[in-house]
Amino acid sequence: MLVLAPAKVNLSLEVLGKRADGFHEIVSIMQTISIVDTLDIRPSDRLELQCSEPALECSDNLVLRAARALQTKDAGTRGCRIVLRKEIPIAAGLGGGSSDAAATLRALPRLWQLPRSETDQRRLAHDLGSDVPFFLRGGTALVQGRGERVRVIPGYHEQWYVLAGPHLHVSTATVYGAVRDGEWTDGRATRRVAARLDAGGGGGLGINGLEPALFRLYPEARTCYDAIRRVTSSATRVSGSGPTVFSLMSSVDEAQRAAWVMQKQGYWACTAHSLPENAE
The missing domain is CATH 3.30.230.10 (Ribosomal Protein S5; domain 2)
Structure with missing residues (x-):
């Protein structure tokens, strides 16, 4: 199987x-x-x-x-x-x-x-x-x-991404433990993205409240984030507790070009697209 x-x-x-x-x-x-x-x-x-x-x-x-x-x-x-x-x-x-x-x-x-x-x-x-x-x-x-x-948010919106990251492993527990009280938020930014997706449109990106803690602990992650922002003007976020960063791309060709530039700078990088529910 x-x-x-x-x-x-x-x-x-x-x-x-x-x-x-x-x-x-x-x-x-x-x-x-x-x-x-x-x-x-x-x-x-x-x-x-x-x-x-x-x-x-x-x-x-x-x-x-x-x-x-x-x-x-x-x-x-x-x-x-x-x-x-x-x-x-x-x-x-x-x-x-x-x-x-x-x-x-x-x-x-x-x-x-x-x-x-x-x-x-x-x-x-x-x-x-x-x-x-x-x-x-x-x-x-x-x-x-x-x-x-x-x-689950119904409907499927195909979206291409470029992903990149420094060659390091990050402890999720350590990043969460480094979040300061003033960095907690109320969830409204995320629920606005969900509302746009529920309405059938592209939701775009919201925020990632773990980014400040990640960047304090792992400066290499911030350097990678800044590098991909120079490669593309598209919306960019850290995924989860990092250190992977990703940007929304308008096409697979655009994503492949951005991944190639990030690889030339020494980062691991690849392209990916969104998957629907229950994809096997």
């Missing part, structure tokens, strides 16, 4: 404050894009994970945690062998690990012939990580709470 796990960008992301459980309250618009990890899942008598990034072949990998969660609930000792090919950059604000976990939650009930309950699936996704519930369906969605409240 071959399963695709797409990356995401945050078209807008606001941090509203800190919750009693230690997490942060957010409101965000997430969009799945065409940078995709691939999971090849086959029957086995035990759980096994092989990854194109050997450092990820560990018991704490979200793919194995998702499989173990399904075992605990319904599957007993059933196993599988998962070969994970990574294309999504690691710790880059693109949600790769969370998407891999959601792909596992979608695929294994089919492989193991388990009862499929959307309620149970959402609960398991929530327990695995804040971004995992969004990736169960993908597309375009308004995401609230710590990530557990997901409202």
Whole structure:
């Protein structure tokens, strides 16, 4: 069984404050894009994970945690062998690990012939990580709470992007922990983008309340952001906690030209387009 796990960008992301459980309250618009990890899942008598990034072949990998969660609930000792090919950059604000976990939650009930309950699936996704519930369906969605409240925005708007980033891994928890009280916002900017999308238009980009903290902690991310702003005059944001930055492009040709310029400056860079809900 071959399963695709797409990356995401945050078209807008606001941090509203800190919750009693230690997490942060957010409101965000997430969009799945065409940078995709691939999971090849086959029957086995035990759980096994092989990854194109050997450092990820560990018991704490979200793919194995998702499989173990399904075992605990319904599957007993059933196993599988998962070969994970990574294309999504690691710790880059693109949600790769969370998407891999959601792909596992979608695929294994089919492989193991388990009862499929959307309620149970959402609960398991929530327990695995804040971004995992969004990736169960993908597309375009308004995401609230710590990530557990997901409202899919109907309709599909194809949009091309150029993405670029410095060659470094960023800790999401560290960036969230560095957000200052004065940098919290009320969510209105993000909800305005959602309203434009609900009305059937292009939503554009909102804000990212994590950018100030990211730039303080990782000056290389700010340098990359400034570099892509010199390459294109299009709207530009950091995705998630970074360090990936992305810009809206009017065509694939424009996106490819911008990616080439960023690569020549030493950044990793690529093009991508938006994906609809439930794209496999």
